[in-house]
Amino acid sequence: MVAKTPSERRGAMVRLVESKTVQRVAPPLLLPAGPYLDLAGEEFGRQLLLTTANDGVEYCLRPDFTLPIAKSYLDDGMVGVPGAFTYLGPIFRQEDGVPVEYDQAGLELLGQPDAAAALDQVLTFARWALAIYDVTAPNIRLGGVGLFETFLAAMGISDHWQARIRHRFGHPASMHRLMQRLTNPEQRVAGAAPDARETIIEIVTDNMLQSGLSLVGSRLPEEIAERYIEKQALDASPIPDEMVALLVEYLSIVDVPQRALDRIYQMTRQAGIDIEDSLNTVRSHAAALIALSPKASVVFDAGFAPRLDYYTGVVFEMTGEAGDILASGGEYDRLLNRLGAAEPVTASGCALWTDRLEQEATRNNG
């Protein structure tokens, strides 16, 4: 079924997104920018192509499909009903300050009762899409957001440190800085006895009043005082060295899934940490993926995560010969909650860069 020409490949892609078990949707090209900025903040906001209505409301050209699809799923009251949506069409971004139009295809599985099966379905979809473009041996990088969260929780370190570490997951530079700070005792502030909370609140309140700052509009005096005390306490009682070493080792693991996961199993077991269930989840998805595309070169990268905090379980990206990302996705069970769902809704999916896929196909076919 290898398609020979661009239009044949396009036709095959259309058939894939219009297959019987899924519903192809086409969200508007012009969308309110607010939900994007609310969900992803300035870091994604810089990529939006914005326009402003006369009343000051900001709109953007559709920068992705996931958000409008998830949002209309919620707005249409579909929560509780399994949804399988596909798409194929243009998206618009700014890259290096230049507006760019891309073509994207993808799958969103929302509210599926069997989350593990849904993820495997997503991986299958991505694999078929790549096959249309004759990409049968992609490089696939797997990451475990859920695994890392479980690992962190099982380490028995304080909630505050957990939050700080989790927040830096997927941003290697800032994680590295934090690990440096934790491994370098000279950078730790000497553990002065924490001052009395009430005294600090008073000092902060005085300062805010003198500076003309509202006591309720932004950070509260209590909040500042508590974080100040917490910071002193954290600096005074840092994470034990062996735990820091374990974290650093964990984050450095990049290997074929079996070896990588075995190594995580060994190191956590030696440290008396039980994360076997989470490990097995990743193992089974990795095995499914390898069975699907035996020629792919698959690695598990323990430190890999998208920078959006709504990702939850297994995440992946597939790259071609040129090193460009051809497909990326994973599980993002927190997305619908971020958008206002009252109950947990499972979500997984992937996005495919069809322009880049077409380039790969052209390259491979001479």
Place this chain on the structure above:
Amino acid sequence: MADEALILAVPSKGRLEEETRRVFGESRLPITRPGGARSYVGAIKNQAGVSVRFYPAAEIARELITGAIDIGVTGSDLIHEAAENGVARVVLVKPLEFGRADVVVAVPDAWIDVTHMVDLADVASDFRYRHGRWLRVATKYVHLTRKFFAEWGIAEYRIVESAGATEAAPAAGAADLIVDITSSGETLQANALRILEDGVIMQSEAHLIVSRAADWTPLKKAQLEALLSIMGGVAPGISTQL
């Protein structure tokens, strides 16, 4: 022939104009502005091949990036701010030792727990959970702020664009912290704001800047080399990079 004139843009007012004219004057390249402060066209004595334009400093940065002018004097901060990849489209040929100022991240002095960018990352990460809105950063340096915050892994904030009096934004309740330019830090202190210890985003200074995007004919390149050699302090051969 008129098309072949080298266009030099000079800040149109204030200390930047005075200092630029002083520096050029000291290099025996006195800039004249025959029409006075309201005119935007000028010349350099004995340099018929150079046409001088007086523009606001921010406009000079934009025009250098697009190539509408050939060379100009403006702050390096404005080049970084005018476009995300602005600095790649110009050559900063010579620092001019005036207009020095830092673009900095400053928080209310009352935030005693926030001394470094890592603290700000922590505050940003749960700000929305605590307050039901994003942490707001007032600034006119949108690109610089986004780039610097991204380097520190801070994504959970929104920029409030501010054209003037940025330092008043926290007290006015318009923002929680600011990114602004400061030379002595006095304005920040007067507004009870404190620069984070690793919060200097860039050290800016007025520079003589050459546009890579301008239309460089061999004649204009030769004029540029001649002008730069009179000014001194620049190695010859800049025009080969254009």
